[in-house]
Amino acid sequence: MNLLEKLDASAAARKALLPDGVGAFGIPIEEVYSATEARIGDRRVLLLGTNNYLGLTFAPECIRAAHEAIDKEGTGTTGSRMANGSYFGHRALEREFADFYQCSYGIVFTTGYQANLGTISGLVGPGDTVLIDGDSHASIYDGCILSGADIIRFKHNDMADMEKRLRRLGSRVETTLIIAEGIYSMLGDQAPLAEIVKLKNAYNCILLLDEAHSLGVLGETGQGLVEKTGLLKEVDFITGTFSKSLCSIGGFCVSNHPQLEQLRYVSHPYIFTASPSPATIASTRAALELLRKGNHLRKQLWNNCTQLYSCFKETGYTLGPDPGPVIAVILDTPQQALLLWQKLLEHNIYVNLILPPAAPEGKSLVRCSVNAAHTAEQMTYVGNTFSKLYSVVCSNR
Amino acid sequence: MTESNYDEIMQLLCDRLSSLTNSGTQITPETNLISQLSIDSIKLLNLIMEIEDTFDVSVPINALTDVQTVRELADLVHKIKSAS
Numbered sequence A: 001m002n003l004l005e006k007l008d009a010s011a012a013a014r015k016a017l018l019p020d021g022v023g024a025f026g027i028p029i030e031e032v033y034s035a036t037e038a039r040i041g042d043r044r045v046l047l048l049g050t051n052n053y054l055g056l057t058f059a060p061e062c063i064r065a066a067h068e069a070i071d072k073e074g075t076g077t078t079g080s081r082m083a084n085g086s087y088f089g090h091r092a093l094e095r096e097f098a099d100f101y102q103c104s105y106g107i108v109f110t111t112g113y114q115a116n117l118g119t120i121s122g123l124v125g126p127g128d129t130v131l132i133d134g135d136s137h138a139s140i141y142d143g144c145i146l147s148g149a150d151i152i153r154f155k156h157n158d159m160a161d162m163e164k165r166l167r168r169l170g171s172r173v174e175t176t177l178i179i180a181e182g183i184y185s186m187l188g189d190q191a192p193l194a195e196i197v198k199l200k201n202a203y204n205c206i207l208l209l210d211e212a213h214s215l216g217v218l219g220e221t222g223q224g225l226v227e228k229t230g231l232l233k234e235v236d237f238i239t240g241t242f243s244k245s246l247c248s249i250g251g252f253c254v255s256n257h258p259q260l261e262q263l264r265y266v267s268h269p270y271i272f273t274a275s276p277s278p279a280t281i282a283s284t285r286a287a288l289e290l291l292r293k294g295n296h297l298r299k300q301l302w303n304n305c306t307q308l309y310s311c312f313k314e315t316g317y318t319l320g321p322d323p324g325p326v327i328a329v330i331l332d333t334p335q336q337a338l339l340l341w342q343k344l345l346e347h348n349i350y351v352n353l354i355l356p357p358a359a360p361e362g363k364s365l366v367r368c369s370v371n372a373a374h375t376a377e378q379m380t381y382v383g384n385t386f387s388k389l390y391s392v393v394c395s396n397r
Numbered sequence B: 001m002t003e004s005n006y007d008e009i010m011q012l013l014c015d016r017l018s019s020l021t022n023s024g025t026q027i028t029p030e031t032n033l034i035s036q037l038s039i040d041s042i043k044l045l046n047l048i049m050e051i052e053d054t055f056d057v058s059v060p061i062n063a064l065t066d067v068q069t070v071r072e073l074a075d076l077v078h079k080i081k082s083a084s
Helices: A003-017 A060-073 A088-100 A112-123 A138-147 A159-175 A193-203 A225-229 A258-266 A278-292 A295-315 A334-346 A376-393 B003-021 B041-055 B061-066 B070-083
Strands: A037-040 A043-047 A105-109 A129-133 A150-154 A176-181 A206-210 A237-241 A251-255 A326-331 A352-354 A364-369
Touching (some): A043 A376, A088 A251, A105 A112, A112 A138, A112 A237, A129 A138, A138 A150, A138 A176, A150 B041, A150 B061, A159 B041, A176 A193, A193 A206, A193 A225, A295 A326, A326 A334, A334 A352, A334 A364, A334 A376, B041 B061, B061 B070
Antiparallel strands (some): A237 A251, A326 A364, A352 A364
């Protein structure tokens, strides 16, 4: 099989999952009306498949800041920070993230994906070990692969399994990086951070926590799981993304370890890429300010999350273990998931379809993400529609 | 690590792969995991965790880049177990 035939085989596998004409992956969105509505084809749909947790995509403060930055500094930086320099905004945002997490050091990356890629591959290398949760995001897997370190997985959120694997490493724990996530993107559940910290301290490892989905969502000021659990000082490195609660694109890493600064000289995903555009940095700074004082948004978000999670549960759907902004409806088969996804779209609700092997343990998911801008009426409509479709989709249960 | 341990590893791999694929394909040491068994990445990674627990070893998943056949997987596990 030559290179092109391999891609043909991959395309055939994708077609086998989805019938012709069903564009569940990368669906064309023609117009965006608000944080909760858009047009897909000729339908005005309710958006329940974004990561816009605080509903800030149209926040006037962010839009104004982006406009002003373009007017003042242009559309792009046209190169990397190492070669082309760091703008005031890059450095300011790094200080603001460090301050937000009460850390001494902060680095901004061009995407959230690169934040994990760059941090992990900068921290560990060949001969070191990374111990990662089995349900880790692809950016974590790819960062580990790029690093050349030995990659060991533990069963998702299973602390006995994690300890077993730490014990097996013997003296290699000295150069082991443990990686977990605040909220896992597929099932929406949270890492047992207190237990992870206990093990990290017992085995004297370094801990990196990815707060991509929990930033803005958990904790009084939205720091994430570190704030909710009161364990901020116990985590060595925190990474996250601007593309969810902060509604732009980019990523960060903060730490109290001065060695974080060295990543600027050894981390390829930081060095060899164009730096974030002035508009991106400006809107992110404005959004971070809104996020920090956005307790009312978090309250609204959690009202919506708990309302919808309870409604789905009462209807009889199998759900991810924790209520939260990511609500995973778990279906028995890919066909059921596809049918539910299609029926929801017919009812003008857009959600994410997740088929094996993308979802954990071969599951098929309809993944809903709730945000603070969803109205009570929208949540009621979503709940009623899922209830109505239960018998259609899950009739053989 | 003895020859019988190697046989034990090979037997376990063949048994588990057979139940994972359900394709009726006869599993031999030369069977290609991807092209013949179509084992998806998640199933393979979960199999590695099982192997780790059965033989009380750490098998880094990055070491799988050199593994295509059942024999190569057995060789890898045997090598790690022998060194532990």
